[in-house]
Amino acid sequence: MAKLSLLKIIPLDSVLKVQGISKAYGTIQALSDVSFSVPAGCVFGILGPNGSGKTTLLGILLHVLQSDSGNYSWFNEMPSDQARQQIGSLLETPNFYHYLSAWDNLKIAARIKRLINPDIDFALKTLGLYDRRNSTFQTFSLGMKQRLALASALLGKPKILVLDEPTNGLDPNGIAEIRDLIESLHQQGITVIMASHLLDEVEKVCTHVAVLKKGNLLLSGKVDEVLRSTDQIEISARDLNALSAVLKHAKGILQIEQVGDRLLLQCSEQTKPQDVNEYCAQNGIFLSHITWKKKSLERKFMELINENQTN
Amino acid sequence: MNELLSIEWLKIKTYKTFWVLIGCFALLLPTWNYGIANGFMKIGSGDLNIVSQAYSFSNVWQNLGFWTSIFVVFISILIIILTTNEYQFRTNRQNIIDGWKRLEFYHAKWLLVFVLSVFTIVYVFLIGLIFGLSYGSISDFPGNISFLFFTWILSLNYYSFSFLLALLLKKSGITIGMFFLYSMILEALLSKGINWWSHSIAGNFLPLQCSDELLPFPLLDMVKRLANMSDSVVSIWYVLASFGWIIIYYLLGRKKLLKSDW
Numbered sequence: 001m002a003k004l005s006l007l008k009i010i011p012l013d014s015v016l017k018v019q020g021i022s023k024a025y026g027t028i029q030a031l032s033d034v035s036f037s038v039p040a041g042c043v044f045g046i047l048g049p050n051g052s053g054k055t056t057l058l059g060i061l062l063h064v065l066q067s068d069s070g071n072y073s074w075f076n077e078m079p080s081d082q083a084r085q086q087i088g089s090l091l092e093t094p095n096f097y098h099y100l101s102a103w104d105n106l107k108i109a110a111r112i113k114r115l116i117n118p119d120i121d122f123a124l125k126t127l128g129l130y131d132r133r134n135s136t137f138q139t140f141s142l143g144m145k146q147r148l149a150l151a152s153a154l155l156g157k158p159k160i161l162v163l164d165e166p167t168n169g170l171d172p173n174g175i176a177e178i179r180d181l182i183e184s185l186h187q188q189g190i191t192v193i194m195a196s197h198l199l200d201e202v203e204k205v206c207t208h209v210a211v212l213k214k215g216n217l218l219l220s221g222k223v224d225e226v227l228r229s230t231d232q233i234e235i236s237a238r239d240l241n242a243l244s245a246v247l248k249h250a251k252g253i254l255q256i257e258q259v260g261d262r263l264l265l266q267c268s269e270q271t272k273p274q275d276v277n278e279y280c281a282q283n284g285i286f287l288s289h290i291t292w293k294k295k296s297l298e299r300k301f302m303e304l305i306n307e308n309q310t311n
Numbered sequence: 312m313n314e315l316l317s318i319e320w321l322k323i324k325t326y327k328t329f330w331v332l333i334g335c336f337a338l339l340l341p342t343w344n345y346g347i348a349n350g351f352m353k354i355g356s357g358d359l360n361i362v363s364q365a366y367s368f369s370n371v372w373q374n375l376g377f378w379t380s381i382f383v384v385f386i387s388i389l390i391i392i393l394t395t396n397e398y399q400f401r402t403n404r405q406n407i408i409d410g411w412k413r414l415e416f417y418h419a420k421w422l423l424v425f426v427l428s429v430f431t432i433v434y435v436f437l438i439g440l441i442f443g444l445s446y447g448s449i450s451d452f453p454g455n456i457s458f459l460f461f462t463w464i465l466s467l468n469y470y471s472f473s474f475l476l477a478l479l480l481k482k483s484g485i486t487i488g489m490f491f492l493y494s495m496i497l498e499a500l501l502s503k504g505i506n507w508w509s510h511s512i513a514g515n516f517l518p519l520q521c522s523d524e525l526l527p528f529p530l531l532d533m534v535k536r537l538a539n540m541s542d543s544v545v546s547i548w549y550v551l552a553s554f555g556w557i558i559i560y561y562l563l564g565r566k567k568l569l570k571s572d573w
Contacts, residue, residue: 063413064404064573085410095405097396099326111318112409152409 013076015040015160015191016061021070023056023215030056031215033070038193038208043186045202045223046195047301048212054195055092057212058164062089074160085113088153089162094145098138102129102148105137106155115156123151142169150178161185163194167201179205199301211301233265233273236289237280246283250276262289315419316426323393332389336431340382341438344375348446365529367447369454371439376462376526379435383466384494386427387473391486394420394477404573417568421561424474428467435462461525461546464553468522469494475560478567494519521552 014037023031031053038044046054059065061072063080074083096105103120110118124130127147132140140148146169153161166182167175182192182205196202202209203223210220219226237243244263247253252271257264265276273292280287323329348366365374397403406416436459443452473490480486498517505514515524525546 059572062408064407066570066572081410081412081415084408089408091404091408093401095401097322097326097400097402099328100322101325104321104325108318108321109405109409111314111321112406112411114410 013040014038016072016074016193018057018061018072019070021057021060021067021072023053023060023065023067029215031060031067034212034215034217035070036210036217036220038191040191041186041189042207043182043192043194043205045206045209046193046212047197047199047202047209048195049197051214052197052212053215054197054212055164056215058089058091058162058193058195062087062091062162064091086156086158087160087162088155088158090146090149090153090166091162091164094149094152096137096145096148096152099136101134101136102140102151103133105148106152109152110155113156118155120155123154126154127151143171143174146170146174150181158190160191160193163192165196166194167196167198231267231269232293233267233271233276234259234262234289234291234293235265235276235280235287236262237285237287239285243280243285243287246280246285247276250279312418312422315415316422319419319423328392329389332385332392336382336385337434339385340375340379340435341441343382344378344438344442347378348442366442366445367454368443368449368451369447370529371443371447372453372455372458372462373526374529375435375439375442376458376465377529379431379462380465380469380523380526383431383469384491386431386466387469387490388487390424390427390470390473391477391490392483393423394474395481395483395486398481399483407573413568413573414565417565420474421471424470425467428463428470431466432459432463435459457546458526461522461550464550465522465526468519468553468557471557471560472518475564478564515549516552518556521549521556524549525553 016038018037019035021031021034022029034053034057046057048054056065060067061074062084074080074087097108100108102124106118106120106123110120121130121133124133127150129144129147129151132144137145137148146166150163150166153163161182163182167178170178179201182194185192186207194202194206206223208221209223209226211218211226235243240258240261240263244256244258247256247263247265252268252275253265254268255266257266267276273290277287277290344366365371397406403416407413411419439459443449443454473486476490476493477483477486480489498520502514502517502520505517506512515521
């Protein structure tokens with residue numbers, strides 16, 4: 001019994017630690033002092049608008065770009081090339097020899113990954129490309145190229161999958177397939193790190209998220225904490241100043257903002273409109289208006305991005 | 312090392328351009344020399360065809376070596392295409408992402424360059440053997456075979472030079488253009504200019520020129536020897552200079568690949 005409880009308190013190791021990574025392209029600061037860590041077994045989303053530094057960050061982590069400062073380590077200080085052999089990656093565009101067949105291209109990837117027994121046929125079947133295994137890469141459609149890149153990333157059953165905008169260029173069907181694939185990989189305990197500019201995608205697929213904006217890491221953590229949709233309550237009364245003064249001492253109200261002749265309240269999850277109404281009445285103020293506004297995730301995301309623009 | 316080379320082999324073994332360019336070299340070099348040896352390609356005027364005398368042992372190596380120094384451009388272009396392909400397809404990045412160290416990528420290509428230079432020299436040796444036996448006697452074998460060694464140095468110099476150029480310029484069109492511009496026009500201007508300006512032969516030691524000096528045009532060389540005005544610089548300095556440049560190419564390419572973004 002003692003042993004069991006000991007096991008329970010050992011935290012999940014992180015598979016990737018990033019510390020203070022900065023990179024500039026000339027005068028443009030692509031990344032500044034980015035630090036976070038990725039717990040094993042999660043689906044980690046790197047979320048940010050176009051040009052926020054997502055691809056640069058992944059490029060540095062996979063050794064194709066050099067950072068100006070900072071460092072990172074995969075699997076607790078494993079040498080970077082050995083680590084990369086155990087990571088399946090899809091960065092930006094599918095990169096293959098145009099004149100080689102799908103099968104030969106995967107063969108090269110498998111040899112570089114030093115896989116003893118690569119199941120190339122299985123990878124091709126998983127992504128529905130087995131019938132085209134002898135066609136050259138240049139004859140593939142964009143969607144097939146993307147799927148071949150995913151097949152290559154899956155070679156040798158990697159412990160980590162790094163995907164940059166994995167649903168780029170796919171039709172709705174393809175997008176759904178990729179999401180199902182990520183979900184099933186997650187179920188198998190594979191850590192997935194994916195960059196995306198689609199909030200909706202991150203929300204649907206990821207367990208953890210880091211939000212990037214112009215090279216700055218705004219925040220990172222579990223998706224339901226970082227992107228939790230907080231509710232707002234809009235109220236009004238004859239004397240707004242008095243109302244505002246009363247509410248300042250109320251529990252569960254995080255922020256008060258005046259919009260025209262109304263007050264916009266940011267509330268904690270437990271605080272419902274009837275609580276606010278009751279509290280005001282108890283303090284001698286009767287509300288002339290009250291509405292409950294559910295905030296959308298997009299709004300939350302935009303707020304995150306804009307908040308930091310003014311700072 | 313074997314692993315790096317065998318992966319390079321996987322990349323090229325079904326590549327049409329590879330076989331076409333190797334084929335051009337392998338077919339044209341002996342055909343061209345056969346034409347000269349049999350007099351239907353004349354270097355000289357009228358019925359005079361001095362060079363055709365030079366296919367027996369002793370002279371065959373210098374003669375073949377000189378013509379090889381022209382036909383190596385096929386393999387230089389091949390190396391440029393194979394290298395710029397990696398940039399164009401972004402497979403250089405993919406090789407790294409899949410787990411190669413940057414130096415492994417670099418050394419794999421260097422090994423290929425080396426193997427192609429060995430291929431060149433083995434092939435030239437075989438052709439030389441056939442010509443030598445056909446136009447002379449085995450009793451003179453091997454003859455002036457140091458020219459075979461010079462031919463190897465020249466091919467290694469040309470191949471590694473084109474590899475470095477491809478690494479620096481990354482685009483096949485501009486790299487091939489620059490390769491021809493430099494090797495055929497710029498370097499000749501520079502080396503003659505430096506010689507004229509400095510009243511020395513310093514210009515002979517430019518990157519490709521120092522290897523070209525090892526394999527002078529046989530006719531000119533013969534005339535010079537007859538007139539007793541052979542160059543005073545011994546070949547050993549050109550050999551050393553060639554190796555010096557090859558090492559410089561290696562170090563420049565290595566520095567560039569380790570420092571830059573891919």
